[in-house]
Amino acid sequence: VISVAACGVNFPDLLFIQDLYQVRAPRPFSPGAEVAGVVSEVGQGVTAPRVGDRVIGRSGWGGMAEKVVVAADRCTPIPDEMPFDHAAAFIFTYATAYYALHTRAKLGAGETVLVLGASGGLGAAAVEIAKALGARVIAAASTAAKLSFALSKGADAGLIYPARAEDKSDLKALGELFKEQLGQHGADVIFDPVGGPYAEQALRCAAENARYLVLGFTAGIPRVPLNLALLKSCDIMGINWRTFVMSETMKSDENHHQLFELYKAGKIRPAITETFELKEAAKALARLADRTVMGKMIVLMPRTDATP
Numbered sequence: 001v002i003s004v005a006a007c008g009v010n011f012p013d014l015l016f017i018q019d020l021y022q023v024r025a026p027r028p029f030s031p032g033a034e035v036a037g038v039v040s041e042v043g044q045g046v047t048a049p050r051v052g053d054r055v056i057g058r059s060g061w062g063g064m065a066e067k068v069v070v071a072a073d074r075c076t077p078i079p080d081e082m083p084f085d086h087a088a089a090f091i092f093t094y095a096t097a098y099y100a101l102h103t104r105a106k107l108g109a110g111e112t113v114l115v116l117g118a119s120g121g122l123g124a125a126a127v128e129i130a131k132a133l134g135a136r137v138i139a140a141a142s143t144a145a146k147l148s149f150a151l152s153k154g155a156d157a158g159l160i161y162p163a164r165a166e167d168k169s170d171l172k173a174l175g176e177l178f179k180e181q182l183g184q185h186g187a188d189v190i191f192d193p194v195g196g197p198y199a200e201q202a203l204r205c206a207a208e209n210a211r212y213l214v215l216g217f218t219a220g221i222p223r224v225p226l227n228l229a230l231l232k233s234c235d236i237m238g239i240n241w242r243t244f245v246m247s248e249t250m251k252s253d254e255n256h257h258q259l260f261e262l263y264k265a266g267k268i269r270p271a272i273t274e275t276f277e278l279k280e281a282a283k284a285l286a287r288l289a290d291r292t293v294m295g296k297m298i299v300l301m302p303r304t305d306a307t308p
Helices: 011-017 084-088 091-104 121-132 144-152 168-182 198-204 227-232 241-247 249-264 278-289
Strands: 002-009 034-039 054-058 075-077 112-116 136-141 157-160 187-192 206-214 235-238 272-277 296-300
Touching: 002 084, 002 278, 011 278, 034 084, 054 084, 054 091, 084 272, 084 296, 091 121, 091 187, 091 206, 091 241, 091 249, 112 121, 112 168, 112 198, 121 136, 121 144, 121 187, 121 296, 136 144, 136 168, 144 157, 157 168, 168 198, 187 198, 198 206, 198 227, 206 227, 241 249, 272 278, 278 296
Parallel strands: 112 136, 112 187, 136 157, 187 206, 206 235, 272 296
Antiparallel strands: 002 034, 002 296, 034 054, 054 075
16 A cells, blocks of 8 residues: 555546546546555565555556555655655656667667657657667657757757648648758657657658657557558557566566666656646646646645655
């Protein structure tokens, strides 16, 4: 049992309450898949974590509550240097971005990465991770404010794409924007949590032997002509961090260790742009739905004796 201090707000929370996620939560439930707090009870036979330990818990759902029950192997110790608010905004975005860029794409120093949705929680984490791995990062966002935010996270350059790209002229203009920033070589890695009409134009700008990372569809599920993958000799990779954590636990734990080292070195830092009290949690989810959020939001729990 974790006495929750803070709960991260993530796009899957919005999908959960609409029954659009690949897993359906039993009713009744509260959303919230990523919590940080103090272990207040453990079950029989549990040796780690221990009561009093500060942990990040991957709850799946139920995290927007004062207490939540989490399997022991879904808890990760929090470094002493990391406060609860950073911890609640850490694992989902950074571990997903690190798994995508390091484990799957094997991003190398000097390569060019195009990050779509670069101002969101996942996109901003990808910008920082890619820079920490020595890459050149091009950020793509839908407004000047969002692009400025992505640049503040370390992106080398960026572009503003239209909030809607539906007709042929819009798509052609979008393709030209990508080409202008990426140059003749193109992008070695494309990090895409957005999808929609942006995906095909981004793929057209892939470099030879590029890796296109599919992470989500905030703008809708795209239909991409697969001849582009053939022409570019590129890989299209589905990035399902959830199944990686479940099936390759040791590799996942090692990734977490490396991320904490990057945090201690000051190379990555959660950008918490909004906080909400528990009674305002619905407002946080509404903010996700309107696609105006930059960085990460967290829900803070009422303070108790068990939550320092």
